[in-house]
Amino acid sequence: xxxxxxxxxxxxxRLTHVEYNxxxxxLLGDTTAPATxxxxxxxxxxxxxxAVALNVSPALTEQYMAAAESLSKNATKNLTGLLGCDASGxxxxxxxxxxxxxxxxxxxxxxxxTDEQTRLFGVYTAARAKQPVETGVQMIxxxxxxxxxxxxxLEPAAGAAPGTIRALDSWQVASxxxxxxxxxxxxxxxxxxxxxxxLTTADQVAAQARRLLALPAAWDRVGLFFTEWMQxxxxxxxxxxxxxxxxxxxxxxxxxxxxxxxxxxYVIFDKAGSAGDxxxxxxxxxxxxxxPLYGVPKPATPGFSLVNLDTSKRSGLLTHAGxxxxxxxxxxxxxxxxGKFVRERLLxxxxxxPPVNANITPPAVRADATTRERFAQHRTDPTCxxxxxxxxxxxxxxxxxxxxxxxxxxxxxxxxxxxxxITGSDVAGPFNGALELSQKLAQSQQVKDCLVQxxxxxxxxxxxxxxxxxxxxxxxxxxxNSNFRIMDLMVAITETHAFRFQLVPDxxxxxxxxxxxx
Numbered sequence: 064x065x066x067x068x069x070x071x072x073x074x075x076x077r078l079t080h081v082e083y084n085x086x087x088x089x090l091l092g093d094t095t096a097p098a099t100x101x102x103x104x105x106x107x108x109x110x111x112x113x114a115v116a117l118n119v120s121p122a123l124t125e126q127y128m129a130a131a132e133s134l135s136k137n138a139t140k141n142l143t144g145l146l147g148c149d150a151s152g153x154x155x156x157x158x159x160x161x162x163x164x165x166x167x168x169x170x171x172x173x174x175x176x177t178d179e180q181t182r183l184f185g186v187y188t189a190a191r192a193k194q195p196v197e198t199g200v201q202m203i204x205x206x207x208x209x210x211x212x213x214x215x216x217l218e219p220a221a222g223a224a225p226g227t228i229r230a231l232d233s234w235q236v237a238s239x240x241x242x243x244x245x246x247x248x249x250x251x252x253x254x255x256x257x258x259x260x261x262l263t264t265a266d267q268v269a270a271q272a273r274r275l276l277a278l279p280a281a282w283d284r285v286g287l288f289f290t291e292w293m294q295x296x297x298x299x300x301x302x303x304x305x306x307x308x309x310x311x312x313x314x315x316x317x318x319x320x321x322x323x324x325x326x327x328x329y330v331i332f333d334k335a336g337s338a339g340d341x342x343x344x345x346x347x348x349x350x351x352x353x354x355p356l357y358g359v360p361k362p363a364t365p366g367f368s369l370v371n372l373d374t375s376k377r378s379g380l381l382t383h384a385g386x387x388x389x390x391x392x393x394x395x396x397x398x399x400x401x402g403k404f405v406r407e408r409l410l411x412x413x414x415x416x417p418p419v420n421a422n423i424t425p426p427a428v429r430a431d432a433t434t435r436e437r438f439a440q441h442r443t444d445p446t447c448x449x450x451x452x453x454x455x456x457x458x459x460x461x462x463x464x465x466x467x468x469x470x471x472x473x474x475x476x477x478x479x480x481x482x483x484x485i486t487g488s489d490v491a492g493p494f495n496g497a498l499e500l501s502q503k504l505a506q507s508q509q510v511k512d513c514l515v516q517x518x519x520x521x522x523x524x525x526x527x528x529x530x531x532x533x534x535x536x537x538x539x540x541x542x543x544n545s546n547f548r549i550m551d552l553m554v555a556i557t558e559t560h561a562f563r564f565q566l567v568p569d570x571x572x573x574x575x576x577x578x579x580x581x
Contacts, residue, residue, distance in 0.1 A: 384468025
C-alpha cells in the first residue's frame with residue numbers, strides 16, 4: 064500500500080492499567096494484577112488508552128511505588144531463576160550486571176545505556192552494603208518499574224529537530240506493535256527483531272503484525288477493543304428493575320460482555336470476517352445463564368457454545384443483549400441513547416450536547432402508551448427536535464428489544480412499531496427494525512470509514528486530527544481492497560507512516576496530552 068502520508072503529532076502516553084498488568088505478568092510471571100486496584104483509568108474518545116486522559120496523579124504515583132515494592136519482593140523469591148545465574152561469591156558482580164542488562168532491556172523495551180547500567184548497579188551496591196543480594200535485586204526492580212521508561216511509551220528523538228519527521232527505530236516500533244496488538248510488552252521474537260534492526264520497513268512490520276495476531280493475547284486485545292467500542296466496560300454495574308425484569312441480575316453483566324468479545328473474535332479470527340459480518344452474522348456464543356434472555360434452549364454444557372440465531376429476530380452486534388441492555392434505562396428502553404450510539408460509534412458523527420436548561424429526564428412510563436408515543440414530544444418540542452431527530456428515529460428501530468435486550472412483540476399490550484429512519488448518511492432512508500438497520504449499516508461506506516478511524520484511534524492511543532486525513536484515506540482504500548477484512552485493516556495500520564514514523568515534538572512545549580514529556 065502507498066506510504067506517502069506524513070504522521071501527525073503523537074503525544075506521550077502511559078500504560079493503561081490493563082497494559083500494566085499484562086506487562087508485569089509477561090516481564091515477571093506475576094499474575095497478581097496490581098493495577099486492578101489503581102485509581103481507575105478514564106475513557107476518552109471511546110477508549111481508555113487515549114493519552115489525553117492518562118495522567119499520573121499523586122495517588123497513582125504512590126500506587127506505582129507500592130506495586131513495585133510488592134512485585135519486586137515476589138520476583139526475588141526464586142532469585143536464581145530470576146537472575147539466570149549464580150550471584151554468590153566472586154560471580155556476584157558479573158551476574159547482577161548481566162541481570163541489569165538483560166532484565167533492564169525487557170523492562171524498558173530497549174537496551175540500557177552504559178550510564179543507566181552504572182546507575183542501576185550503584186543502586187544495587189548501595190543496598191548490598193547492608194542487605195543481602197535479594198534486597199539489592201529488589202531495589203533494581205523497584206527503580207526499573209517506577210521509571211518513566213517503564214510507565215510510559217517513550218519515543219525519544221535524540222538529535223532530531225522539532226517539527227521534523229523521522230522513522231522510529233526498531234525498538235520503538237516493537238513497542239507500538241506489541242501494545243497495539245497484544246496490550247503488553249514485546250515478546251522474545253519481537254525483541255529479537257528489534258535487536259537485529261529488522262523493523263524498519265513496512266513489510267517487516269506487517270510480517271510481525273501477522274505473527275502477533277496469531278497469538279492468544281491478540282484475542283484478548285480484540286475483546287478489549289470491542290468492550291470499549293461497544294460501551295460495555297461498566298455493564299457489571301448496570302441494574303434493572305427487579306419487579307419488571309426478575310430474570311436479570313448483576314451476575315449477567317460479565318457474561319454479556321464476554322459474549323460480545325467471543326463473537327467479535329470469532330468473526331475476525333476464525334471466520335476472517337469483514338466489517339459487514341459484524342452486523343449480519345447469524346450466530347453468537349451462548350451460555351446457560353444467558354439463554355433465557357434470548358429465549359433459546361440452554362446449552363447442555365457450562366460456559367459458552369457457538370449457536371445459530373433465529374434470524375427473524377437477531378443477527379450481528381446490534382442485537383446482542385449486552386449492548387441493548389447497556390443502552391437502556393432500569394425500567395424502560397432508551398431510544399435516545401440507542402440512536403446516539405449508532406450516530407457516534409458506528410457513523411463517527413457527533414451529536415450536539417443538550418442545552419444547559421434542557422430537561423433530560425426521560426418521559427415517564429405509562430401503562431396506556433408505548434415508548435414511541437411517549438418520546439414523540441422530543442420531535443414536537445422545537446427546543447428538543449434539532450438534536451433528537453438525529454437520534455430518536457434510529458433508536459426507535461430497536462423497540463423490539465426491551466430494557467434487558469429481550470425480544471418483545473408488544474408493549475403494554477400494544478403491538479411494537481419498530482419502524483425507523485436514518486438521515487445524514489450514505490444509507491439514509493426508512494427501515495423496519497434493527498435487522499434492517501443492521502443490513503443498511505453493513506453496506507455503508509461511512510460505517511466502514513468510521514471503523515477505520517476507530518481502529519486507528521485505538522492503535523495510536525489518541526484522537527484523530529486533520530493531519531491524519533491522508534493516512535486514513537490510505538487505510539480506507541486498503542480496507543476496501545481487502546474486501547473489508549478487519550484483520551487486514553489491523554495489519555495495514557501498522558504499515559502506515561503514522562505508525563512507523565514520528566513528528567518530532569518540541570521538548571520545551573507541553574504535548575497534546577496537556578503535560579510535558581516525562
